[in-house]
Amino acid sequence: MGEIKIIEIKKSVFADNEQDANNLRKELKAKGIYLLNLMSAPGSGKTTTLIQTINRIKDKLNVAVMEADIDSDVDAIKIKEATGIPSIQLHTGGMCHLDAEMTRQGLDNVTTENIDLIILENVGNLVCPAEFDTGSCGNAMILSVPEGDDKPLKYPLMFSVCDLVIINKTDVLPYFDFDMEKCKKYILLRNPRAKVIPISAKTGEGVDDFANWLVNEVKTWRCEK
Amino acid sequence: MGEIKIIEIKKSVFADNEQDANNLRKELKAKGIYLLNLMSAPGSGKTTTLIQTINRIKDKLNVAVMEADIDSDVDAIKIKEATGIPSIQLHTGGMCHLDAEMTRQGLDNVTTENIDLIILENVGNLVCPAEFDTGSCGNAMILSVPEGDDKPLKYPLMFSVCDLVIINKTDVLPYFDFDMEKCKKYILLRNPRAKVIPISAKTGEGVDDFANWLVNEVKTWRCEK
Numbered sequence: 084m085g086e087i088k089i090i091e092i093k094k095s096v097f098a099d100n101e102q103d104a105n106n107l108r109k110e111l112k113a114k115g116i117y118l119l120n121l122m123s124a125p126g127s128g129k130t131t132t133l134i135q136t137i138n139r140i141k142d143k144l145n146v147a148v149m150e151a152d153i154d155s156d157v158d159a160i161k162i163k164e165a166t167g168i169p170s171i172q173l174h175t176g177g178m179c180h181l182d183a184e185m186t187r188q189g190l191d192n193v194t195t196e197n198i199d200l201i202i203l204e205n206v207g208n209l210v211c212p213a214e215f216d217t218g219s220c221g222n223a224m225i226l227s228v229p230e231g232d233d234k235p236l237k238y239p240l241m242f243s244v245c246d247l248v249i250i251n252k253t254d255v256l257p258y259f260d261f262d263m264e265k266c267k268k269y270i271l272l273r274n275p276r277a278k279v280i281p282i283s284a285k286t287g288e289g290v291d292d293f294a295n296w297l298v299n300e301v302k303t304w305r306c307e308k
Numbered sequence: 309m310g311e312i313k314i315i316e317i318k319k320s321v322f323a324d325n326e327q328d329a330n331n332l333r334k335e336l337k338a339k340g341i342y343l344l345n346l347m348s349a350p351g352s353g354k355t356t357t358l359i360q361t362i363n364r365i366k367d368k369l370n371v372a373v374m375e376a377d378i379d380s381d382v383d384a385i386k387i388k389e390a391t392g393i394p395s396i397q398l399h400t401g402g403m404c405h406l407d408a409e410m411t412r413q414g415l416d417n418v419t420t421e422n423i424d425l426i427i428l429e430n431v432g433n434l435v436c437p438a439e440f441d442t443g444s445c446g447n448a449m450i451l452s453v454p455e456g457d458d459k460p461l462k463y464p465l466m467f468s469v470c471d472l473v474i475i476n477k478t479d480v481l482p483y484f485d486f487d488m489e490k491c492k493k494y495i496l497l498r499n500p501r502a503k504v505i506p507i508s509a510k511t512g513e514g515v516d517d518f519a520n521w522l523v524n525e526v527k528t529w530r531c532e533k
Contacts, residue, residue: 124350125434126455155461179435210404229454230351236380
């Protein structure tokens with residue numbers, strides 16, 4: 084499979100992240116590439132979810148992944164080994180989020196030729212990544228059952244910026260006091276337009292729904308003016 | 309039980325947080341109050357762990373709790389209702405961590421008379437809180453089994469600044485691929501002096517060990533010059 088490319092991300096010098104993010108989205112649109120910004124708390128199962136999902140869509144879309152982490156390259160290696168798609172590791176050097184310029188540094192180092200979808204796995208954190216527009220075409224997050232159904236009350240901004248909330252680890256619902264209906268209600272309180280998809284990346288339950296959502300998102304976004 | 313006091317924390321104006329944190333520690337020492345900074349990812353079980361632990365030590369130590377969150381007051385209410393000890397809520401207004409000045413704003417609003425131990429439940433985040441000295445006398449963190457045994461590799465700073473790492477939710481070990489020995493090895497790689505205590509806040513297993521650690525910490529710290 085070859086070695087994993089590790090990019091050491093530098094702090095942004097741009098003052099206006101919003102403008103920079105809008106420019107990046109325009110550039111992606113011109114290239115026909117959909118960039119998904121995937122966020123979550125540490126340990127919610129982002130990497131396992133991606134592996135399961137990519138293996139379901141890679142015959143329909145050409146996908147690449149950028150794995151952002153403060154340190155380590157375990158995720159990029161896992162993705163590459165389990166799916167065979169291009170995957171690079173971004174090291175944030177202690178920084179807790181990515182903004183548009185940092186995302187661009189990653190994009191400069193990932194294959195973009197014939198690519199339809201690039202997934203950015205953001206730093207595991209429910210606070211800071213929500214505050215910075217990465218220039219992505221869509222935002223999704225994973226909340227996992229063991230984290231508790233009250234998280235939309237505690238991390239309001241994260242839930243309000245996401246088009247999709249995946250609720251992962253439904254296979255362990257019997258062992259946790261997690262009220263799915265209450266959780267959905269809290270999510271919709273924060274963001275009435277959010278789509279909610281419960282899945283178990285471990286058993287595969289519900290992963291097709293996320294895969295279909297992704298394929299549809301890429302198509303719809305390409306048709307939008 | 310009365311209403312929960314909610315303090316809206318303002319951003320710090322001090323440039324030198326390290327100096328400010330050292331000053332705060334000296335003031336706490338003069339008052340004989342031990343301040344514990346408890347950190348973790350969202351949903352690791354900080355509040356449940358505190359309730360279980362406080363009910364075991366409240367006849368030995370007078371305890372107060374400051375619950376920091378971006379929003380909501382659910383944790384402070386839970387603590388007060390389940391333990392009867394003084395508990396206040398700190399709202400960080402979107403900020404992802406507390407520094408020494410922000411901690412001081414909380415301390416100005418919590419009962420300190422005859423108090424031996426104040427526990428600061430920091431914002432749920434494995435990145436930013438590790439970077440800011442709160443002025444606490446000790447740092448502890450909770451990693452929960454569902455988050456995975458690889459977290460010390462991904463969030464190195466958090467594990468290196470903590471005197472104690474609690475591994476919570478051991479009751480669900482059978483349902484997750486979590487290797488306790490591997491996790492301990494990774495923690496000690498980051499921080500050879502870290503104490504590791506596995507617990508289940510749900511079943512109570514191991515909570516006595518954390519309670520004893522806390523009581524001993526407060527005693528030792530008071531004896532130190």
